[in-house]
Amino acid sequence: MNIIAIFISPLIALITGMFFLGISRKIMARLQWRYGPPVIQPVIDVIRSFSQMSISHGSLFDFGIILSLTGSFVLTLFLPIGELCPLTSGGLLVILYLMLLGPFGLALSGAAAANPNSSIGISRKFLLSLAYEVPLLLVLLAVMTRYNTISLVEIVKIQASTGWAFGSWTLVLSGIAYFLILPAILGVRPFEVIKASQEISSGPIAEFGGKHLAFSTLQHALHMFVGLALFVDIFLGGWTLFGLLDFLSGTVWVVVLGIVIFLLKMLVVLVIGIFINAVYPRYRIEQAMNYLLKWPTLISFIGLIIVVLVK
């Protein structure tokens, strides 16, 4: 089971992430009264990028992007996708740290490119991540304190028996805070300051072409998957669906259906998120930071206080 999961989890994550990239572009286009590219356009782009001529700025430029993609793939092994979770060592704290590797690798690679546009993008990336990390940490601490565990698998299991965290009054504020920072985690509008292609020519990936660009797209897709999967796992009960799958328990179908339900939940969250965010223009970096450190932080802080008081 675990051996199969090791191979399947990253694949599911990659395919879903690429699909999400495509579908978000499509929905965005339709909202803006355009036809939009086909859903598999990102896949086509990646495949074509691999065969294109490209440049390299030295071994750190290559190493960074390899580290970035590696980090993102490893992360998917630690996330419960449906009932699949090949590695559990260290729990949510390890996940939190592994989430660093992707951006860190990309930052090393971008900075090694010796382009100020990249450096500006990276500086914005770190600033934005600090700003959303503050509410995110408060949210995760609220969840870990409420369920008194640091294991993500355990959190999903508890929700299977007591109902979704989003539905419980103690954690609903934390859930709302997570939903508010989700676009910043995913780097979509209105928080696309990092790649702001009109002002800093795609930021960290300004110098990327060919396989570097392909790798960074894959990393972005995986990152999108991880951000959504974490939300579904923590607040929407992972693969559970109000006990509807109970009659199948013990069979392999529960695993397969669990994954399907899990992915559908992610899709719903993504689509709602896009609907809300597609109409906003891009924030400047300080506006984004002000917003993130104001409302989501306040809500998640109150959420954590509620959890502590209930305990």
Next chain:
Amino acid sequence: MSLELLLIIAFGSAFLTYFLGKISKRIRDVFAVIISLSIAVIIAFFYNNSFIEILNIGFLDLPLILRINTFSWFFAITISIVGMLSIIFSLEYIKEKERTDFYYLMMLLINASMIGIVFSGDLLSFCIFWEIMSWSTFLLISYNRGAAISAGMKYIIMSLAGSIAMLIGILSLYSHYGTLIIEELSGSLAFASSTYTLFIFILFFIAFGIKNAVWPFHTWLPPAHSEAPSPFSAVLSGILVRMGMYGFLIIFYGIAGMNLFLNLGKGIIKFNYILAWIGAINIVIPTFIAMLQNDSKRLLAWHGVGQGGYMVLGIATGTSLGVAGGIFHIVNHTSYIALLFLVVGVIEYRTRGIRDLNSLGGLVKKMPVTFLGALVGACGLIGIPLTNGFVSKWLIYKTLILNQHPFLAFAALLGTWGTILSLFKFLHNIFLGQLPEKYKNIKKAPFSMQFPLLILSLIIILFGVLPGIPLEIINNIGISFGLESLNVNIWGIASETGTLNTINIFAAILAVGVIVWLIFNGARQTTKVDQYDNYAAGSAIPEGKYNYTVSFYRPLDRMIRPYLKDFVDEFYLKLSEWTQIICDSVRRIYTGYVGNYVMYIVLFMAFLILIQLKWSVF
């Protein structure tokens, strides 16, 4: 070999090195390296030994006691290894400077005194070695003269205040219990009143807190670290400052004992809880101040303050997991902060003293090994998985979360995310971006400088992948403090509430990394281009100006700078100003005229007579 002989060798060789330097510089260098290496080897052979040596020198009728156990061995081996590596690093670094004999004397003397501190079995010899360490540190901090003198002054004044607090504490203990031997004192406080215990705790908190740069006693550290010679900064920030942690552990767990330490106070206002909050403040504020620094050594120095907070937080929790995390963090901090200071030393050496982060850049292509050291050190300081910093931080976070202290855990985690920002700025502004024209012909570091960097990097990764090696020893230390035993394995820590298996993470990252690397190499090959073949929106690259380093985090800088005033430092400076004004006005009565002095005497006599007539007290 006896401990007495070891200390005699350590101290004697320090002075011998000085005199050898008068004969030949080369012999002196070789001797210094050999002696620091052999001290490390001798201490390594003491592993798992535990004995006491009593020397009746007859000083104040108190015996001088040397002892060794797992706890002191653990610190001693760290001290000797860092000392040895910094001596090796110094060979090239200090060559061109003056007063080199003095430099080596002081380096070896400080090492010897630190070894003396951890091996002393009574508080008197502890105090003696502590003082030797304090003033020799002062002499090395102000080695560079100029701004270093005032940094050294700041250090020695605060250090003296700490020493006085310690002396009062020691005298008080002696007058109460009639002994200064740590083994005999342990447990004796259990029968004392809680006011007296608090008095002792506060005195020693001031004494060791100043050395450990715990907020609000941290103000001496940033200038001292940035002005000291870099190899010494590595020792200073790595282990010398952490002697304060050793003192905390001795007082709170060794002498007072765990029960007393955890139960002092009422309700929520408990001593260890307040200590934990001081640790939390100590993490967050210095880390964010570090983000605003433009001097590479000052940036690291503020992190030195910040990381101390994790250790205090760890030992203040009082659980075996937390204390293990705190103690493990001490040795981890030693490895990566020493590494980073040595990296800065290389940069300083090659660029002739440039520490300004705004004027460097692109050095990765010229100094790959140094960059590797910086990268590993930065990862360790951030606590990225597979470095040792991750394991100790994980232990501390887990303790805090499962013991229902989410706000303390939040402070600790927030500190980590602040660390990422400032450390990336450090890496970026020195090594990445465009290489300025003036550094085009810069040479890579000499081997004697690369060697310590490589060894320290290796230690960081080794302890990150196989944390069981040090945790085994730390677990024994915890048991000797009366804490519960942990289920330590070579790959980490197992428990029902969450297992950490670093081999698992290592294998996953390695396997996935190899696959990704193979795909990367299998794809179409790239052409190598230099830094001027770069995107500039169609225009030519402006040489030397195509870099983004100044105010790397400007929006954040604007946002947080108003809140990050170091008001403690301002208070101390005001205090010294007031003292000066008062002393100045007192000085004015000494006018130099005999007539005035006669007047003072007459007035004083009149005053005494008045008192006698009125109340007849004499």
